[in-house]
Amino acid sequence: MRLDNFGLGLAKGMALTLKHVLARKPITTQYPEERLANSRRHRGPELIWVPTKCTGCATCATSCPQGNIEMITSVSTHNSWHVEKYEVDHGRCMFCGLCVEACPFDALYMGRGYERATNNRNQLVLSKEMLQMAPDRQPSGYFRPDVEADLPLQTLLVYGQRKEKET
């Protein structure tokens, strides 16, 4: 005879929810004040471009499936290109990360941001200056293991604050 069919099952359920009230802290976070660390290899908006490493080869522009990246270069001194225009339309970007993977000089990174809403589509088109690294524009570890190693571990709410194994 299984007592679960005679009302014990109901009592078990009630005990579980009571345990939630008495013994467990809220699993949710208070968003604007508390923030969780997202994935270290987050392919987020927006791209981060490092002009000192960039040679102007335009591999990123050719690898982009959307044709989003526009690069115009001119001949510079010391046998190099000068990047005159570098523009990415994030309104059409699908964050596939192919440009980052294609860059032979590690001059392009995916971003770690997630509060990038704008009121206007034009504001999503970022120019050379806006694409550079800034305090609120930090690179993600996507395809860049050296960056990834320095980033904090992702907070996994489902497991509480269980320690992840370092490999």
Added chain:
Amino acid sequence: MDWGHWVFYAIVLFAFVLNFVMAFIYIERRGIGRFQIRMGPNRAGPFGVLQPVADGIKIMFKEDIVPEAADRWVHALAPVVAFFPAMLVFAAIPLQEGAGLVPDLNIGILYILAISSVSTVGVFMAGWSSSNKYSLMGAMRTIAQMVSYEVPLILSLVAVVLVAGSLSLTEIVKSQHIPFALLMPLAFIIYFIAALAELNRTPFDLLEAESEIVAGYHTEYSGMKFAMFYLGEYAYAVAISSIAAIVFLGGWKGPLLPPFLWFFIKLVSMFVVIIWLRSTFPRVRVDQLMGLAWKFLLPLALINIFVVAVELQVWPQLPWGVVVINFAIAGVLILLWSRLFKLGGGRVAA
């Protein structure tokens, strides 16, 4: 009773109901949050206590939309018909001895049961007049549910009336030397389950099952009309909890604290249990709902009346020993009936 009494207690009862409705909305939202390991609303005011106020202000400024094919008059009247019976119930509820609009109404329980049935009409009017299939289905479910569950609800209160020997709520409280929840556990359980169904709360909230029929009867309501339904629902929750506190938990009786405070404590603790059930159980199916009313609660309520009547004949004073006997009887009956209780001729899992 002079005019001063009427005016004073009308104001006191309105304040009582509206304040408890606000408190219940807050307790429910915070409580469910904690039961589900969330925080609940905590932005409006300290610990979110102003959340019901914010909700109220928001809902007052909402546009009042009436569907084009709606029956306008019925659509406008339905929230009123659903809300006012819930308020009228409080006329007969004593907050403590002698404190109430008609605190010692000699047909108290009968009046409350009769008046509270009227709000079903309002719900049906809402469902019918919206000319929306989901509204109508929600309303039809309500009728089926309310009519079914009123039977065990009233039968469980009949046992109480047998013991108390009066329909007046004041007399019922006075006759509780042992709280009736202990003396008649079975009646209390039946009353509580039936009251949950009458309130249309989870696990019996089939009429507004959002996964099936959008929001049931109030799908087409917005603004103040929706607020009336919402207020009515919670006012009815206050009413059901107060009746449970008065009839089964000994009303305002209690040591040390002032009597009305005891009443409020019992009232709120009843509502907390309702929230606890809501946050724990999933919604029942329609056949389970009907089966529970007619095959489980009704026979148990009838047996309970019989048992109480026999006990009254044997021990007219009802000593403490009866509590033990009644708990044993309740346990055995619930076990037996869980076994006998089958749905769909035994072909459907209960």
